[in-house]
Amino acid sequence: MFKGNLLFMFGKVALILSMALAILVGCATKSNSFNQSEKETEKQDQKDGYKIALSNSFAGNSWRSQMLNVFDAYAQKKKDAGEIDEFYSSSSGNDPQAQINEIRNMISQGYDAIIVDASSPTALVPVLHEAVERGIVVVAFDNTVESDKVYNVNTDQVEFGRIQAEWLMEQLGGKGNILLIKGIEGIPIDEDRDKGHREVLAKYPDVKILAEGFGDYDDATTSVVINNMLSAHKSKGIDGILTQGGGENAIVEALKQHQIDPSTIPFTGEMLNGLFRHMKESNVKAFATNQPPYLSAAALDVALKVLNGENVEKNTIVPLPTADNADLDKWYVPGQPDNFYVTWTDPENTFKLELEDVLK
Known part of the structure; x- marks a missing residue:
């Protein structure tokens, strides 16, 4: 008799525990669904205002300085147009580990896209893959990286x-x-x-x-x-x-x-x-x-296209600008130093930049 009552009591407890567990699982599922939906809503709300970062390595010559100036000027235009909420650029030097650390900071700060002029075609791959796995769009340009998960922008x-x-x-x-x-x-x-x-x-x-x-x-x-x-x-x-x-x-x-x-x-x-x-x-x-400094602007365009859901090839080849004596008046910039790269924008100026935008 006692044994029967005990079994009955255990059965009742088991039933109650099963019901409680079902309720908890249901709540958790609802909570997870809500969080996922919330994230998707946030992404949808954010689609016209992204956070973009550029990680540069070496910055010790006029080409790199102009490349960064072009990026800042073009990103500012995108921000003024409401396509970007925030942008940031930094230079870490030729040490791959320093650039890896900088990219990790960018990942932790929640950037939607990270644009990279890489210090190494291979050393940065793991941290860039980490960014991709977190849903960040990664675009390498100029010194690109060996990865099929990263978008590369360069000339031939x-x-x-x-x-x-x-x-x-x-x-x-x-x-x-x-x-x-x-x-x-x-x-x-x-x-x-x-x-x-x-x-x-x-x-x-x-x-x-x-x-x-x-x-x-x-x-x-x-x-x-x-x-x-x-x-x-x-x-x-x-x-x-x-x-x-x-x-x-x-x-x-x-x-x-x-x-x-x-x-x-x-x-x-x-x-x-x-x-x-x-x-x-x-x-x-x-x-x-030449290798045009406006590659940084072209890389920004690729990042925004991907973020906006466009189908983009993993490798983008930017046409090389060319000039000879017949183009002298078009390209020569009196008053600028000899080491100034005259290709501060593409020949058609599709980036709609002014010379003053990139002079700092």
Whole structure:
């Protein structure tokens, strides 16, 4: 009898506990559903006003400074238009760990998108994947990253080399002696541009490379390289100079020092204000292209498209800007230094920027 009563009591308790558990699960489910719905509502409310951050690595040259200025100016326009609530940019230096720490801070601060000019194509991947897993849109540009979870925005650096070499071959009629000045030894950009140069040069057996060297994309290094080349090969006759860019001033000055009229030697370079000044003042014949600072604005556009639900390719190739002497008046900016990149906006100015917007 006692045993039966005990079983009955245990059965009753079990039933009560089961009912209580069901109620708790139901409440939890309702609570989770409510929270999820609340988050979706918040996202919906937020869709026209995002928080965007840009994480830059190295900031020690004029290109990086202009790139950041372009981003800030364009982001401000987007904020004024109500598409962005908040934007922020920072530079952490070339140490990947410092940039990783900065990106982690951005993740914790709840940014909707993080735009990255990476210090490493691989070291940043884990922290960027962490951001993606938290629903943050990640866009890398210029120095991109090796990940199919991240959107990459860049130019075609092999094409960069091709169009430079093609222009020079047109000027020389496909024959003659040239000097070849590359960039920084061992970096991917130099290797890609050099590949483009050689793809074109291979089609012209009557073109002879008298000498080649690394100019490091700066006037100081290029000055040493070009003066050594001219001293050794001037007597053989130099018809053109194929250079990736960054040492345009050094090339013009070296030609003058060796009593060669700069207007008689066509050469290639980057779209720096100094090159256009030499076109104007010394009638230099040149062709220019470059990695445009407005890549940061293009990356911001990609981030906003993804946030707004548009279907965007993982890799966006931005067309290279180009110019020669015929474009002098369009690109030359009197009053700006020689190291000012004239490509502060794209040729059509689709970003609707003014020069004053990016000068700081």
